[in-house]
Amino acid sequence: MKLLAPASRALAQLDDPAFVAVVLWSVAWSALAFVLLAGGATWGAHEGVVALHGAGWLGWLFGVLGGAGAALLSVWLFVPIAAVIATMYCDRIAIAVERRFYPADGPGRTAPWGEQASEAWALGSRILLLQLMTLALSLVLPGIGSVLGWLVAAFAVGRGLFVAVAMRRMDRPAALALYGRLRLPVLAQGGLVVAASLVPVVNLVAPVLGIAVMVHVLHLART
Numbered sequence: 001m002k003l004l005a006p007a008s009r010a011l012a013q014l015d016d017p018a019f020v021a022v023v024l025w026s027v028a029w030s031a032l033a034f035v036l037l038a039g040g041a042t043w044g045a046h047e048g049v050v051a052l053h054g055a056g057w058l059g060w061l062f063g064v065l066g067g068a069g070a071a072l073l074s075v076w077l078f079v080p081i082a083a084v085i086a087t088m089y090c091d092r093i094a095i096a097v098e099r100r101f102y103p104a105d106g107p108g109r110t111a112p113w114g115e116q117a118s119e120a121w122a123l124g125s126r127i128l129l130l131q132l133m134t135l136a137l138s139l140v141l142p143g144i145g146s147v148l149g150w151l152v153a154a155f156a157v158g159r160g161l162f163v164a165v166a167m168r169r170m171d172r173p174a175a176l177a178l179y180g181r182l183r184l185p186v187l188a189q190g191g192l193v194v195a196a197s198l199v200p201v202v203n204l205v206a207p208v209l210g211i212a213v214m215v216h217v218l219h220l221a222r223t
Helices: 005-012 017-051 057-076 079-086 090-101 113-140 145-166 174-179 181-197 208-222
Strands: none
Touching: 005 181, 005 208, 017 208, 057 079, 079 113, 079 145, 079 181, 090 145, 090 174, 113 145, 113 181, 145 174, 145 181, 145 208, 174 181, 181 208
């Protein structure tokens, strides 16, 4: 399997109406989540400043740190939120990709909404936990936090999206077994998706591209 083949095929389909619709919904939900997170954290910081109103420079410092913390929290949670949203739309993107590139394979199984939601929240929680562990390591080992974060996100996003896509064609144990055999290709594609999520504007379509990429990884590995 060529490294860029899944990504190039996914990019070639960005004008597909199904992709456009999912991108619009993903952007809307991500924006809402971002606003709620940033607004909640900022409100908490503001309340702290009000409580410390008579503390002079201490209250001012708390306000500055609180505002910075609100921004960092929103950015830190972007990848888990994007992964959750993408997984919820997994079936729509997979159907569009298979209809265009792999019609001979027939339709996959449409996962129940509850199963999709469970996979989505499990993936988001896993990514968030790994990111917190990465943060702790980066404090102990300064200078490599960004590299660790990228590797962790590549692993979590790649594994989560691939298993979610594979479960349309097989049960979960079989999907996990297939992931075990394709661990390196999935990690490489996950790394590309995470790198794309760091680029402004491109990050708006990164979750959709991630699903499409993993559909191609699955089908190319089975041929």
